Amino acid sequence: MSATNTTTDNTPRLALANITKQYPGCLANDHISLSLEPGEIHALLGENGAGKSTLVKTIYGIVAPDKGTIFWNGRPVEIRSPAHARDLGIGMVFQHFSLFETLTVKQNIELCLTPAQLHEIGDLAKRIRELSDHYQLNVDPERYVHSLSIGERQRVEIMRCLVQSVSLLILDEPTSVLTPQEVEGLFRIMRTLSAEGCSILFISHKLNEVTEVCHHATILRGGKVIDTCVPSEETPNSIAKMMVGDLAEQDAGYRKAQGTKPVLVSKGLSLSAKQPFGTSLKNINFELKAGEILGIAGVAGNGQDELMAAISGEDGRPLANVLFLDGTEIGRANAGKRRRLGLTYVPEERLGRGAVPEMSLTENMLLTNHKPFVKHGWVNWQQAKSYTQGLIERFRVKCHGDHSEARSLSGGNLQKFIVGREIEQEPKVLMCSHPTWGVDVGAALAIHQALLELRDQGAAILLISEDIDELFLLADRMGALCDGHLSPIVATESTSIEQIGEWMAGTFIDIEAANP
Amino acid sequence: MDIELLTQILFAAIKTGTPLLLVALGEVICEKSGILNLGQEGMMLMGAVVGFMAVVATGSLGMGILGAVLIGSLMSLLFGFLVIHIGANQVATGLALTIFGTGLSAFIGSGVVGQTIQGFKQLPIPYLVDIPVIGPALFNHDILVYSAVLACFILAWIVNKTRIGLTLKAVGENPHAANAIGIKVLRVRYLAVMFGGAMAGLGGAYMSLVYTPMWVENITAGRGWIALALVVFASWRIGNIALGAYLFGMASILHLVLQGLGWSISPNLLAMLPYVATVVVMVIISADHFKEKLLAPRSLGKPFDPRQMA
Numbered sequence: 001m002s003a004t005n006t007t008t009d010n011t012p013r014l015a016l017a018n019i020t021k022q023y024p025g026c027l028a029n030d031h032i033s034l035s036l037e038p039g040e041i042h043a044l045l046g047e048n049g050a051g052k053s054t055l056v057k058t059i060y061g062i063v064a065p066d067k068g069t070i071f072w073n074g075r076p077v078e079i080r081s082p083a084h085a086r087d088l089g090i091g092m093v094f095q096h097f098s099l100f101e102t103l104t105v106k107q108n109i110e111l112c113l114t115p116a117q118l119h120e121i122g123d124l125a126k127r128i129r130e131l132s133d134h135y136q137l138n139v140d141p142e143r144y145v146h147s148l149s150i151g152e153r154q155r156v157e158i159m160r161c162l163v164q165s166v167s168l169l170i171l172d173e174p175t176s177v178l179t180p181q182e183v184e185g186l187f188r189i190m191r192t193l194s195a196e197g198c199s200i201l202f203i204s205h206k207l208n209e210v211t212e213v214c215h216h217a218t219i220l221r222g223g224k225v226i227d228t229c230v231p232s233e234e235t236p237n238s239i240a241k242m243m244v245g246d247l248a249e250q251d252a253g254y255r256k257a258q259g260t261k262p263v264l265v266s267k268g269l270s271l272s273a274k275q276p277f278g279t280s281l282k283n284i285n286f287e288l289k290a291g292e293i294l295g296i297a298g299v300a301g302n303g304q305d306e307l308m309a310a311i312s313g314e315d316g317r318p319l320a321n322v323l324f325l326d327g328t329e330i331g332r333a334n335a336g337k338r339r340r341l342g343l344t345y346v347p348e349e350r351l352g353r354g355a356v357p358e359m360s361l362t363e364n365m366l367l368t369n370h371k372p373f374v375k376h377g378w379v380n381w382q383q384a385k386s387y388t389q390g391l392i393e394r395f396r397v398k399c400h401g402d403h404s405e406a407r408s409l410s411g412g413n414l415q416k417f418i419v420g421r422e423i424e425q426e427p428k429v430l431m432c433s434h435p436t437w438g439v440d441v442g443a444a445l446a447i448h449q450a451l452l453e454l455r456d457q458g459a460a461i462l463l464i465s466e467d468i469d470e471l472f473l474l475a476d477r478m479g480a481l482c483d484g485h486l487s488p489i490v491a492t493e494s495t496s497i498e499q500i501g502e503w504m505a506g507t508f509i510d511i512e513a514a515n516p
Numbered sequence: 517m518d519i520e521l522l523t524q525i526l527f528a529a530i531k532t533g534t535p536l537l538l539v540a541l542g543e544v545i546c547e548k549s550g551i552l553n554l555g556q557e558g559m560m561l562m563g564a565v566v567g568f569m570a571v572v573a574t575g576s577l578g579m580g581i582l583g584a585v586l587i588g589s590l591m592s593l594l595f596g597f598l599v600i601h602i603g604a605n606q607v608a609t610g611l612a613l614t615i616f617g618t619g620l621s622a623f624i625g626s627g628v629v630g631q632t633i634q635g636f637k638q639l640p641i642p643y644l645v646d647i648p649v650i651g652p653a654l655f656n657h658d659i660l661v662y663s664a665v666l667a668c669f670i671l672a673w674i675v676n677k678t679r680i681g682l683t684l685k686a687v688g689e690n691p692h693a694a695n696a697i698g699i700k701v702l703r704v705r706y707l708a709v710m711f712g713g714a715m716a717g718l719g720g721a722y723m724s725l726v727y728t729p730m731w732v733e734n735i736t737a738g739r740g741w742i743a744l745a746l747v748v749f750a751s752w753r754i755g756n757i758a759l760g761a762y763l764f765g766m767a768s769i770l771h772l773v774l775q776g777l778g779w780s781i782s783p784n785l786l787a788m789l790p791y792v793a794t795v796v797v798m799v800i801i802s803a804d805h806f807k808e809k810l811l812a813p814r815s816l817g818k819p820f821d822p823r824q825m826a
Contacts, residue, residue, distance in 0.1 A: 062696065083698025098693035100686045102814065107682050112697050115679075 011074040013038045013199045014059070014168055019068035021054050028054040029065070030223040036168065041190060041200045043210040043231060045243055046220035047440035052203055055220070056170050059201070060092045061085040086112070091161035092170040099153055101146035105139055109160050117164065124163075131162050135189050152301055158186075169193065170201045175209055180468055180501050182299070187213045206469070207236035219243055240441060254452055256476050256493060259289025263460045264311070264343070264429045265324040271310050271317070279303040279484045281310060286479070286489055288429065293451065293461040294489065295475025297468055297500050303484040304464050305348070308433055311462070312345045313338045326428055339368065342428035346419055346435055350411060354418045357407035361399065361417060362388040364406050369425050395420035396446060412443035419447050423454050430454060431462045436470060448474060468497060482506035519649055525769050526653035530661060533765030535560075535722040535736075537664045539743035540750075540757045541671055542715025546592075547747060548675065549708035550688035550815040554610025555595055556716045557740030558617020563588045563720030565625035568731040571633050580725050581718065588717020589710045591617065596709040600702055603819040614740070622733045635729035636660065660722055665758075672754040684708065688813030691820035701820055716740065742791065749798030751811045760798050767793040 015035040021028045029051045036042050044052050057063040059070065061079035069076050072088055079085050099108050106125050110118065121127050128141040137155045145153060154174065161169055175183045190200055190213060204210055210217060211231040219227045219242045227242045269284040281303055288294050298304055309315040311323065312335055319331030325341050347353040355364045365388045366373060373384040388402040395416045399409050406414060415435065422430055436444040451474060455461055465471050471478055472492060479489040480503035487503040539556055546553050567584035571577055595613050598604040636658035644655040675681040683704060686694045691701045723735050742764060750756035767790035775783055
């Protein structure tokens with residue numbers, strides 16, 4: 001079933017009528033109505049906080065609406081629980097994964113199936129391998145989930161829905177961690193499912209994806225339906241304007257910079273994996289220059305975490321004569337010493353690594369930037385608080401104030417805070433891991449501009465991201481990681497998405513071996 | 517050391533390890549669901565006194581066991597209501613339960629102190645008991661010893677091989693995710709907590725009905741605490757728990773034997789031996805940090821409120 005004839009069926013698969021949900025202090029959903037035909041791929045768009053999450057949680061039975069009716073295949077239903085939703089045939093891939101880390105992939109999938117479904121499938125491991133081969137998801141049923149990267153975990157989540165036969169699949173930002181080739185693969189799956197009559201509700205921040213694959217789009221802002229459109233008739237820019245009002249200048253194309261002298265140099269960095277399923281780093285060479293952004297592409301789990309840990313000093317194992325910061329050998333310095341030398345770091349995980357969830361923003365600020373506020377061992381709280389308030393204001397962090405707990409902030413706002421905290425320390429080198437993952441358009445724009453400003457002030461930025469469009473937008477030079485090898489580094493203007501995509505798949509490794 | 521003595525040591529070691537094993541088996545299931553119940557000692561004492569009083573009153577050992585299991589479950593139900601439903605702090609509530617159980621058991625048991633009962637009879641397993649040395653040591657026990665061994669195998673199978681085990685681990689690791697895929701988190705936790713209580717009651721009953729068929733105040737002598745430590749040091753593995761429990765039994769007996777052989781070390785120091793030996797061996801067994809990561813229930817001790825999504 002294609003986009004043109006989805007309207008021939010008179011009964012929508014799913015229809016929402018005036019769904020309203022009031023949270024204390026916030027009207028999350030305000031009389032939202034929409035409908036999905038069988039086989040329709042429907043995009044749900046909006047900034048973080050626009051009410052998308054609440055709406056899909058309502059459909060999936062996690063949140064009970066205050067008002068409004070859900071019609072499933074034409075009949076009004078009250079979806080009481082996720083189990084009930086799955087019984088009806090609604091599957092969901094969460095943005096924050098709902099996997100059990102201490103169980104294997106197969107056990108995780110098994111838990112979601114009813115005994116009857118299990119019986120029907122028979123050999124579950126075999127079925128997972130079949131689906132994995134068919135959709136090229138690279139999911140090994142016997143691996144433990146805690147050993148998988150974010151990208152791999154997401155593929156397990158998708159697999160979990162594919163194993164059950166669903167007639168409505170909700171995908172919450174499914175493409176943010178896939179390579180361009182894998183995104184194509186996912187779109188192929190989505191189109192196949194759509195052709196088989198499965199409806200898909202697709203949440204994404206990447207508007208070019210929406211125009212490419214979706215039949216219809218509903219745009220939310222402030223809990224209300226602002227607009228609907230047929231994405232194929234729009235451009236990413238026109239949709240972005242509907243989403244954020246008038247502020248967005250998407251893909252403006254930033255000026256590229258030439259770096260000056262090298263500040264962070266890695267000469268033949270090799271490091272064996274610490275975790276049983278980690279990636280060993282193999283002879284990593286690069287020179288990061290002042291005043292440039294060096295982008296490193298790659299699918300999660302190809303050595304990004306290990307590289308970041310080795311450079312930041314988190315890894316803890318001493319390295320002799322391979323890492324130099326502004327001419328100083330830092331291979332033996334611990335993370336704190338490296339920070340004092342001007343190397344700051346925005347890790348991938350915001351809660352738990354970038355910030356302590358239970359601590360206030362002021363306390364979190366002090367964690368990496370205590371020096372100016374501590375005298376003779378005493379913290380000057382007054383000064384720290386007003387500094388944090390300034391930070392919140394300058395980076396437009398939406399929160400109650402400097403006393404807010406880090407975990408009470410939305411992902412995008414917390415990320416703005418963490419990026420701001422590191423940038424304000426005027427580092428020589430800033431390392432960023434997936435800085436805009438799961439962040440809405442407005443916040444991503446703010447983070448991009450902050451990074452570019454820092455670059456223009458002469459700092460060197462190492463940007464590791466799985467979002468290849470972001471790398472092309474920001475990086476002045478780029479390369480890719482594959483299985484712990486680093487590809488050659490080239491100027492962004494003289495390469496292409498296809499080239500980087502091939503490097504992410506490791507084509508450079510053979511060439512390197514042939515010409516050492 | 518003659519063969520006769522070796523047989524006796526093995527026999528006593530198994531008997532001494534059994535109450536510990538029963539309690540630890542209950543606690544490991546409870547902890548796997550994410551609930552830390554520090555009330556084991558209190559529930560054991562209540563199981564011991566109620567079981568003993570039931571036997572005194574009815575003359576039936578079966579009624580004693582039933583009473584002990586019921587009182588253990590009842591106390592854990594109270595604990596469960598406080599920590600699962602109301603979300604009270606698990607550590608504080610568990611400690612309170614132990615203090616409560618210790619006091620209450622001394623109070624209600626004051627009337628039966630000094631009375632004696634007929635304990636469980638030995639049930640030799642035909643043929644096996646005739647094997648030299650290990651036959652009389654391993655196959656000439658009471659029904660509860662055999663049941664504890666059987667329970668190890670059944671629980672290990674349930675935890676590692678069945679869907680019930682998967683569900684239990686899922687709830688203990690990430691209750692929010694478990695709720696999202698439709699597992700009834702609160703129900704699973706209640707059942708696990710009550711199983712832990714029942715087993716603690718049973719372990720207590722073993723002390724007052726079999727090990728020393730009588731009731732004295734504080735008859736368990738800290739075994740509930742050792743069982744708790746055992747679960748952690750055994751990395752929540754049922755095989756290791758059984759090993760640790762019998763090791764404790766062995767060390768407890770050895771210190772008596774060593775005293776008997778006239779060692780000139782202070783008996784107080786020797787009395788520490790079972791505790792120290794068990795902890796040291798268990799620490800060595802579970803030294804592999806990576807495996808530790810896999811086995812510890814991630815949400816242990818954290819309350820879960822289904823109305824609040826993470």
